[in-house]
Amino acid sequence: MRTVPEHILVFRFSALGDVAMTVPVLRLLLAQHPQLEVTIVSIPFHQPLFEGVERLHFYGADIRNQYKGLGGLIKLARRLKKELRFDAVADLHDVLRTQIIRRFLGGVPVAVIDKGRNEKKELTRPRNKKLRPLKTTFQRYADVFAKLGMPVAISNQPSAIRNQESETSREELWIGIAPFAKHAAKMYPLEKMKQVVRLLQQAPEHRIFLFGSKTEAPVLEQWAEGHEHIRVVAGRYSFTEELRLIAQMDVMLTMDSANMHLASLYGVPVVSIWGGTHPWLGFYGWGQDPDHVIQTDLPCRPSSVFGNKPCPVHGEAGCMQEITPEQVFQKVIKIFT
Template sequence: MSAAPAHILALRFSALGDVAMTVPVLKQLLAQNPALTITLVSLPFHRPLFENIERLHFYEADIKKDFKGIGGLIRLARKLKNDIRFDAVADLHDVLRTKIIRNFLGPAPLAVIDKGRKEKKELTRPKNKKLRPLKTTFQRYADVFIKLGVPVDISCQTLEIRNQKSDIRNRTSARIGIAPFAKHAAKMYPPDKMKQVVQQLADNSHHTLFLFGSKAEAPVLELWAAEFKNVQVVAGRFTFAGELQLMARMDVMLTMDSANMHLASLYAVPVVSVWGGTHPWLGFYGWGQDPENAVQTDLPCRPSSVFGNKPCPVHGEAGCMQEITPEMIVARITKILDR
């Protein structure tokens, strides 16, 4: 039996939420295997996610600029071979570009993620759905390393102890982060209803609300914030690293099934997430998050999409959220703050 690898080269480029989901797995992997070193190859933008993790080296590769196209990916593979003395490869992405890279990395043990496409299709098809919780993406990542002969147990998924300078009990205001947007419309709570959520939360003078989003989404959030003294817009005002630092200070986050759910989870922030066409059973729920904090309703059409990139065939875009009221969301946030 061959020895377990000492240095694993791991590949994962996108999307942001999926990359963020590698972080707790890699932390567990390194903690349970003190002789192991990992080099993660990813986009430069993702670097802040992996800072200060012992024995984890971040290798940034801009595949949209410096290593663009097939020729660029081949150059990247050759550069990785020259720069890093790895003895195994973990493909945590399994897309065309990682297939090209790994084919030019030379003869090293390789393990590739099993994305479970067949069972996900069974769960999201319009008729005769096989409704059951599927293996989590965290476990799918862990399985890649297990295939390489490196054991890792991620069965205990808990939010890490938060190390904050100020505790909520020593403050007069609770910090509530709200990230109302998602990449796809089918995963977004209707804006008019989300504004009602903001209004109901802002009516409590002991709440301070922080609205997260992209620079392009900031104008909408500015309009919402203009009506309330205790609502601040974060979107477009910080670097990614700065936004993460601010998110880590929230007492609760409200998100869609989006990257922000996973980013907040990295900092042990309780997350209330709103679900429509997608479903936690597909394996993308936040690390250590309480299942009760997933706000959703049971509709026979759900889930209708793995990634939320397709409208519900029955209700259209965001239609699977039709029965979720602002009061349901506010009640869940309030319950967390009361605890």
Template sequence: MGDVAMTVPVLRALTEQHHNIRVTVVSRPLFKPFFKDLDRVDFFSIDVKKRHKGFQGLLRLFTDLRKLKVDYFADFHNVLRSRIVGTLFKLAGVKVATLDKGRAGRKALTKLENKVFEPLPTMFENHCKTLSKLGFTVSLENPKFPAQEKLVSELLPFTGEKNTKWIGIAPFAQYSSKVYPLDLMQNVIDTLAEREKSTILLFGGGEKEIALLNQLKRDNYNVIVMAGKVKLEAELNLIQHLDLMLSMDSGNAHMAAMLGVKVVTLWGATHPYAGFSPFNQPMCNCITADRDQYPLLPTSIFGNKEVEGYADVMRTIKPETVCEKIITILQQEN
């Protein structure tokens, strides 16, 4: 989800700076709402469970896409399936460019010995480089974001009309090494809930996460669990009305950032230097674990690798630090 959300600012800039092109995004149907407000951007839903499953399915996908008579094929994913489709397009005479993931740089950043602790190009920069191979120069300076839409009616039974500062919190991630300890997150939520004229909206998905979010809510009247309440399109509408999103290194950070919402992120085994910090957010909004105590950080690009003795790295991020950062940002808006 985060990978797809990170393409949105790039495609918005592409279509705004090149008025003679039309783009078709090929992805899972769940992500179609991400692109609904982009001019001259169509969406092709891939059916990975039936029609486009397996190698034969990729051949059918190529056949389906070829009917669109595309002039260029940009592979923003660079996995086996997308490379196969890209190769078929190349054989058909279509100009193809593939994302360079910078694997050597990622390996140098995360290795445990002789680490090279330097920032890598962001994913947004990498996507722009992919487009440049096709002849399209894209600048991400002075980005534009969608106009804020009216709060949709299906949200009102849960949120009511907005008359407070709305703080979104997405406390989960795919891997545990990227999740802020829940006892510390409880401290953050309780502290923020004590502020007058603040409403905290908790995001997540799945029965297990919903149960944990309800525990985090406790008896705070101004903490609302949104997980499982509405579909993605309405959730994006809600995120657009947030004053700030607090997230892990996860998809929620990128969904908020693509909508122009201020984002504070917490980083454990991963690090913003890997290029996955949210779009157009200052580095000071990325709160990282203490590398003085844990010098091998970052130990992973995606959080899927565990290093002995590094299970508690996120405990070096104090709840007071998180709350102070959020409150400072909110006060700057007044």
């Protein structure tokens, strides 16, 4: 008879959005199994995502410096084994790094994510696509814990952890806009997004917050110049401070990007624009209304899982060219009506 684990060691490195998607699943796992403890191992930057959750511990592992290369990963595995008392391992990433770490932990049950690569290839191949919604990444994460004897009943409800300040009454409507994504095939053309900002700023009750990285800030500062109701967040706050600010938004306008997932953690409605990727691939925001998606029905979509390949027909960001700023504006306004 399988022994029920008491402390699961979880691995998920890499992209911020993918790591953020673990949070609601881990919350449900712990809520449904009160005797369980979980330690998630990820890069130190991700720590704020996991704060304030009872029985959820964070172990920061700098795999780019302190634990770099084969020797560094072996060192990390030995340190984890020495410092923590766990009786099961859940690999929510399953890449070479985590495979090496798993190899040197030894002696405990291990469950690994099924990424559904073949299904995703069928959905993204240029011809004869098999178009259908695939299993969500949230469910794929939950399936890993089920393999360890700890099933998780997935709910489509938001995590309900909104900042208390976001519930205070105010006359302004706070609109967060995150116009950037890692790959061009996932980005709405910036000139068109600038037009969306101009449409939204016309209403005096709208206060607009522009999110991005420090390197992206100069573009956003140009958009905000001379407009007192537009505030540039990019590059000016710590990650913890950005999360607190996102939690106070009345709506977020994003790409298929990390900001969609960050806002979803706080129950903030997200209007998301999709190009080379597609919600059917399983990466849509937690608890978000499918009606808030903006996309065009083109036979070439989706052209890739992560948006790292240009559309074979329309090129980079080509799948978004038919989406007008007015369409985006109306979709955001609909949240308030």
